[in-house]
Amino acid sequence: MSSDTNNAPEPKLDLANWANLPNKLMLSGIILLIGLIFTPEKFGYTYLTGFMFFLSLTLGSMFLVILHHLFDAYWMVPIRRFLEHIACLTPWLGVLFLPILIFMAFGHVDIYPWMSADPETDHALHVKKVMFNKGVFYVVSILLFAVWWWLSNSLRSHSLAQDESGSAACTHVLRRRAAAGIFIFAVTLTLGVIYWMKSLEYQWFSTMYGVYYFAGSVWTTLATTYLLAAILKRTGHLAPVIRETTFKDIGTLFFAFTVFYAYIHFSQYFLIWNAAIPEETFWYVKRENGIWWSVGMLIIFGHFFLPFLSLLRIDIKKNISLSLYYSLILAGWAWLMHYADMTYNIMPVPYPKGTLGGEGYGLWDFVLSISALAFMGGFLAKVFLRNFISHPPYPQKDPRIAEAMGVYVELESEVEDKANASKA
Amino acid sequence: MINDIQAYGLLAEFHTPADAMHAAEKVRDAGFTRWDVHTPFPVHGMDEAMGLKDSKVGWFSFLGGSTGFTLGYLMIWFMNSYNYPIVVGGKPLMSPMFPFPVVYEMTILLSAFGAIFGMLFMNRLPKLYHPLLKNCRFKGATHDKFYVIIETADPRYSDAGTRELLESAGCKHMETVED
Numbered sequence: 394m395s396s397d398t399n400n401a402p403e404p405k406l407d408l409a410n411w412a413n414l415p416n417k418l419m420l421s422g423i424i425l426l427i428g429l430i431f432t433p434e435k436f437g438y439t440y441l442t443g444f445m446f447f448l449s450l451t452l453g454s455m456f457l458v459i460l461h462h463l464f465d466a467y468w469m470v471p472i473r474r475f476l477e478h479i480a481c482l483t484p485w486l487g488v489l490f491l492p493i494l495i496f497m498a499f500g501h502v503d504i505y506p507w508m509s510a511d512p513e514t515d516h517a518l519h520v521k522k523v524m525f526n527k528g529v530f531y532v533v534s535i536l537l538f539a540v541w542w543w544l545s546n547s548l549r550s551h552s553l554a555q556d557e558s559g560s561a562a563c564t565h566v567l568r569r570r571a572a573a574g575i576f577i578f579a580v581t582l583t584l585g586v587i588y589w590m591k592s593l594e595y596q597w598f599s600t601m602y603g604v605y606y607f608a609g610s611v612w613t614t615l616a617t618t619y620l621l622a623a624i625l626k627r628t629g630h631l632a633p634v635i636r637e638t639t640f641k642d643i644g645t646l647f648f649a650f651t652v653f654y655a656y657i658h659f660s661q662y663f664l665i666w667n668a669a670i671p672e673e674t675f676w677y678v679k680r681e682n683g684i685w686w687s688v689g690m691l692i693i694f695g696h697f698f699l700p701f702l703s704l705l706r707i708d709i710k711k712n713i714s715l716s717l718y719y720s721l722i723l724a725g726w727a728w729l730m731h732y733a734d735m736t737y738n739i740m741p742v743p744y745p746k747g748t749l750g751g752e753g754y755g756l757w758d759f760v761l762s763i764s765a766l767a768f769m770g771g772f773l774a775k776v777f778l779r780n781f782i783s784h785p786p787y788p789q790k791d792p793r794i795a796e797a798m799g800v801y802v803e804l805e806s807e808v809e810d811k812a813n814a815s816k817a
Numbered sequence: 818m819i820n821d822i823q824a825y826g827l828l829a830e831f832h833t834p835a836d837a838m839h840a841a842e843k844v845r846d847a848g849f850t851r852w853d854v855h856t857p858f859p860v861h862g863m864d865e866a867m868g869l870k871d872s873k874v875g876w877f878s879f880l881g882g883s884t885g886f887t888l889g890y891l892m893i894w895f896m897n898s899y900n901y902p903i904v905v906g907g908k909p910l911m912s913p914m915f916p917f918p919v920v921y922e923m924t925i926l927l928s929a930f931g932a933i934f935g936m937l938f939m940n941r942l943p944k945l946y947h948p949l950l951k952n953c954r955f956k957g958a959t960h961d962k963f964y965v966i967i968e969t970a971d972p973r974y975s976d977a978g979t980r981e982l983l984e985s986a987g988c989k990h991m992e993t994v995e996d
Contacts, residue, residue, distance in 0.1 A: 662914070666915070669908075705875070705879065707875075
């Protein structure tokens with residue numbers, strides 16, 4: 394009772410000085426352009442890594458919105474609106490994907506080796522050429538963004554309509570969309586990650602690659618959600634609806650996905666290790682070379698053990714939100730780990746030996762990676778902020794909003810009963 | 818001998834969860850330590866109203882889990898690569914990989930044991946006798962009544978003062994429970 398109401402009012406967080414940050418970040422596009430012109434191959438791989446990173450955030454948000462409607466989860470109502478906005482960034486990610494598409498259509502260097510391999514002489518490609526040919530690649534890529542555009546926007550538009558009307562019909566429509574959407578989501582995410590990331594090594598087999606990317610995506614998204622909720626509580630946007638227990642719940646789900654991701658990635662490794670078939674093992678053998686070994690260790694200990702052991706206690710899950718710095722560390726660490734994971738998947742393709750400098754992974758790759766992150770982050774943040782500011786910050790008339798706020802709204806019959814009792 | 822019977826505590830009956838919760842807040846604020854609330858169903862917010870801290874049972878699960886993790890690895894290492902080494906599929910005799918499912922199961926098993934036995938230990942269970950169970954009125958705790966019981970062993974307990982406190986909290990019935 395008393396722990397939910399904070400008596401000492403905190404000073405309101407003013408982010409006006411940071412308003413220009415997205416624009417400044419987008420300036421790094423100049424570095425990307427230099428990279429595109431002079432080192433197209435390095436540009437391609439680092440840009441793809443950044444792209445897959447941000448795709449995680451939008452798809453993770455889309456999943457959380459769907460999850461909310463599927464399970465009618467009351468605790469997620471306060472944070473649902475900004476997740477809807479992040480999910481609606483998918484068409485903009487489609488725009489960010491254009492350089493990769495154009496690059497492949499007109500570029501001289503293929504970042505996807507199967508595009509220049511000949512299926513007649515390459516058996517691994519020959520058996521998979523139904524999926525791995527340029528035409529299907531383009532059609533599927535465009536189709537995926539179209540489907541995500543429709544799904545994310547329909548999930549948001551009915552939610553926004555409910556702000557006006559307060560009609561329960563919106564909730565019912567959203568539930569039906571979510572029920573169909575979860576299947577569409579599963580299939581499209583798997584297709585996307587197979588085409589854009591897994592097909593870098595088209596000879597490889599892994600049936601759990603889709604769910605592996607999904608687990609990491611939702612994990613990162615939950616850390617981001619935690620930070621955004623902590624920030625928006627302090628700026629006042631979500632102050633009336635976010636409570637201590639909201640952070641506990643986000644933290645618990647984050648913790649669950651820490652275990653889920655580890656379980657999935659371990660299972661993938663374990664099956665390949667046990668079966669010991671060269672068609673599968675080569676993927677991990679390559680990733681034991683040079684620096685990729687260290688990145689792998691970083692993922693084991695930093696992506697799993699550290700968050701697992703430090704978030705075991707229930708009070709930690711709540712108390713991190715008390716400090717904006719701690720929330721930032723949590724989200725920053727999750728971003729770093731997820732980016733390391735994306736790098737682990739993509740960068741060993743151009744640098745199979747895992748050496749640093751010279752022929753290997755160099756400073757310029759690092760600069761390009763950071764620039765790609767900064768450019769895409771700035772661009773997406775700009776769109777997100779524009780959307781967030783022009784709509785109410787949380788679902789205003791969701792049937793479960795009062796419950797999420799921890800207040801009890803009396804039913805009309807109860808009010809009548811009380812009035813009758815006082816008359817008598 | 819009838820005179821040997823001691824009073825175990827003071828049982829106060831309430832008719833709504835809200836009344837019981839407000840009474841619990843009063844008892845908490847008065848600084849009592851040996852007391853409890855019994856309700857027919859879980860009342861949200863009662864933990865805070867009673868001033869209960871997060872349960873310590875988690876530590877028992879953690880201890881059990883860590884033991885299971887260590888024992889699991891030790892067991893496989895002892896059996897597969899020390900006591901009776903066998904090469905399977907050209908794999909190394911010991912690796913962190915292949916025993917992991919077993920180690921994982923051991924972790925889960927022993928942390929579940931830790932949780933369940935830790936819970937029993939913290940609740941001082943099994944307990945074969947409790948004075949409340951022979952109180953006829955107390956049956957209502959499994960039906961539609963809410964009870965606050967303050968033990969006479971509480972250092973702050975005083976016959977008149979505690980009665981007054983519970984009456985001011987709006988209790989509907991009060992009686993002494995015999996040990």
